[in-house]
Amino acid sequence: MRWIAALTALSLAASAGAADMSPPPEIKPAAADPLAAPRRLIAAKDWVGALAALRAQPQAGSADWHNLMGYTLRKQATPQFAEAEAQYLEALRIDPSHRGANEYLGELYVMKGDLAKARERLAVLEKACPSGCEQREDLQKAIAGAAK
Incomplete structure (x- = not known):
């Protein structure tokens, strides 16, 4: 009788262990x-x-x-x-607040010699990133270079 109890205990332990052995959840890669x-x-x-x-x-x-x-x-x-x-x-x-598009449109206006429109794009970037951002700084440099 003892051996039946021991066998039952081993069987339960094995099945509990098997439950812990399930594969981990599938990890899906971030969207490309x-x-x-x-x-x-x-x-x-x-x-x-x-x-x-x-x-x-x-x-x-x-x-x-x-x-x-x-x-x-x-x-x-x-x-x-x-x-x-x-x-x-x-x-x-x-x-409307897309930083890259505002910067690049401003640069296009600089290339065309329309500094007033370039400054309009700069004003949008100043509102979008008041503490500064790469796009704002790049457009400021382009306008400053063209204004010389």
Whole structure:
């Protein structure tokens, strides 16, 4: 009888241990950046490749996508200012406080010699980041350089 009790105890212990041996919950990776490839191409200054990558995966509702498209169009060997401006404006329609789009649109205006419009973008960035941010500082430098 003792051996039956011992066997039962071992059996219960084994099944309890088996419950502890279940596999851990599945850990899902963070969502991948859908704009990672164009960002890498932009970082490498491969404007043609970045433009192709962006056009291959249009994202009409993404302010980031429109901002990167505008930036890429502006940086082409032959800048496409009108199309770049339209992309920046669409990014700002989606997200009016988008720092990158405000900075890059301001830089586009500096390139076109329209410092009044560039200063309008700077005013938006001053409100968006009153303590300062990279985008605000970069646009300030671009305006200061053009005003000399």
